Amino acid sequence: MTAAWSRKDLLGLEDLNREEISLILSTAESFKEVSTREIKKVPALRGKTVVNLFYEPSTRTRVSFEIAAKRLSADVINIASETSSVRKGETLIDTGRNIEALKVDIIVVRHNYSGAAVMLGRSVKASVINAGDGWHEHPTQALLDIFTLKEKLGRIEGIKVSIVGDIAHSRVARSNIWGLTKLGANVTVCAPKILIPPAIEEMGVKVVTDIDEALARSDAVNVLRMQFERDGESAFPRQLEYFKNFGITRERLKKAKKDIIIMHPGPLNRGVEISSEIADGLNSVILEQVTNGIAVRMAAMFLVAQANENISHETPD
Amino acid sequence: MKLLIKNGRFIDPGNKIDGIRDILVENGRITEVSAGIEARVDNTIDAQGKIVMPGIVDMHVHLREPGREDKETVASATAAALRGGVTSLLAMPNTQPCIDSADSVKLLKEIIDKTAKSHVFICGAITKERKGEKLSAISELKKEGAVAISDDGVSVDKDDLMRQALKAGKEQDLLVISHCEDRSLCPSGVVNLGIISTRLGLRGISRESEYKRVQRDLELAQKTGARIHIAHVSCKESVDLVAQYKKKGVKVTAEVTPHHFSLTEDALLGFDTNMKMNPPLRRKEDRDALKEGLKSGVIDVIASDHAPHTENEKEIEFERAEFGVIGLETELAASVHQLIKTGLLDWPDLAQKMCLNPAKILGINKGSLGIGRDADIIIISPEKEWAVKKEEFLSSSKNSPFLGWKLTGLVEYCVVSGSIAYKSPG
């Protein structure tokens, strides 16, 4: 009851303590109910403006934030890099300040450079929510993953979660590692050696390169999207190779717990990191993750907006 | 013009003096050092309670002029230098044009003659345009007055070219300063490779990319018998290599920057681009090894690697921001703060690392205050604390990693060639 949220921004889970993460999750529980109503809207952010500033193409995260904002009665504007002055060489800080001059309350930013959201948060008074920055963090994705796990398993403390895939280049992995370990879960990361970043054990995770070993110990597995796009023509055989060695298939799951939870942040590469059968199967909670994303993002926007109002009331101009 | 500095704690590492002395300066030179000088002079400074020592010789400074006067000019850099107690500096050649020919040295000398407030020495480029393909006209550089050669900012990747450079350096009696980095090992890295690069989701620069190149260059120095100076050593392995080759009798000297011995990679956690430099801030054990190297004498020199950049080049996404930090105005106080206050070094040691050793390595008549020497003298309040503030920098750029820090030791006066060139406003 005493937990309070005092941050104007949500930039990553590394910065947050256990209580803050728990507060977002419990707030999200309340917001989940709103989406089940016939009138899926509450006036909590009425009169507030949210800008989705996306420097990387993303439909699902943007749409999820947009729906979340609208269910809170905020007005939402989408700015994509293709149409913005980014292409004309404007710096991120200038873009942020211009958006702020339009009296925007929350900027949701997705950027291809690590640290971009942190920098934007420092430069504007508006609240900034990180919707993914480079390889750094994607806090709302991790929160919705954790929310889903908690819904399924009833707790996070002590559960065993494996994160499988391109850990080195994954902001989803990093945010999940911070969030899960802070809440007391046992986290294992599993990938080919080349996709494991140096010293990651120091983040409090176990590293394995054998997928069967990872699966055998897990209550849940979070399967990351493999991105082979950069590699052009040579990608196809490598995809098959990856699927053979790390793909989540029915065969592989025979050795895992019967009720193991299968998660994936989407979009799916069927037949690359996960078989269709498993993605659509009984263990999969992939679509529930999507639903929960709205509740988590509503909670995040509500909390930062509220804290920012308190901050601006405290500091007279 | 006669100047008398009285009652100060006089430190002259060149003559191994550390005691209360008066110093008489006439016509730009030191004419007398003793206790209780009585003389008719034009100007007297009472230095009671202050340190009086040779002006700092900073052998690693990027002036940016000619070419990038928006970042820094010879005038602004030398003003900044004096505020930091630096009376002589070595200008690195990575300007536009690059200092790789007689003409470019002449151009730079002209600017220096017109605008410099401190002494400026010139470092020529090892290779044409620092491209690592063809040697510069090294004998011409020497003839025009360059005191060293370096491609600083990048390494000379080709082994044979580096060998030729060292040979030429030896023939011309020119110091070769090596920026040691094998970029091919860590393309597009921006911070130290390790837990911090992992946490931040940034590409790393391995320690290996530095020390492997240190090893190559020391091997080449050994084979050629040339003198080599390793710039901005950042990791433990490099310190160990320098120690090892010194023992073998290789003519190697090494330098460290205040930011590398003051900070660790943890400073990167907020994505502060003022903590982005090359080589990057390393681990705690590296920082400790650098300090240990200073104490043991493996590392000879403290230099700033002053690298000004405009706010436009720093206030952008971390990966796009320029590498480098300014350091002229904070190097002394950061050193006092980190090395003297902690008891690691004493003042005579510091004067050696910042004044005498760099002057000796460069072969210039600075860094010591014997009778007849150039009167480049600084007077310091050794205990005075001051806060590093953006608006007080005299450098045109403000990209300091020490912003907001409280440092110790304030430069009260700089005497350059016998005249008071700087007096602290405080």
Add this chain to the structure above:
Amino acid sequence: MKEKAKLLDKEAISRIITRISHEILEKNKGSSGVCLIGIRNRGAYLAKRLAVSIENIDKQGVPVGILDITLYRDDLTLIAQQPLVRKTEIGFDITEKNIVLVDDVLYTGRTVRSALDALADLGRPKSIQLAVLIDRGHRELPIRADYVGKNVPTSHKETVEVRLLEVDDIDEVAIVETE
């Protein structure tokens, strides 16, 4: 904070619950179509007590729901401590029902205003009535209660504290002076 007077004790609260139950049944001609919705936090417990009492009298249960009005408040930033957003738990359709909204203290009327907005988003009741344990006056909106446990004249410097067994380990209502 200084406690000035006890307004109600355990027995008094219990008698009020019984009385209001009778009044609700009388006004609605029985319990059919009546639903109780308590406003978090203490209104929810009072609603549950009323439901038990009504069932005792009428031998017929009435549905009870809990309403969290945090998202509907117009004074979020004026509250020193941020209220936690908690769940609204209304497990029935409120459309065409006679809703009795239950709260502990009626003061400015803003909480009730928020609750009315919240209910409007959940459906279209036939009627909405208001039951409160204490009405302390000082209304800022045109809102009045249909069922009042006790009218208590207060000053703005005072607060009415309702303490309930379910959360406070005691049943009592006190008037407290704030500095």
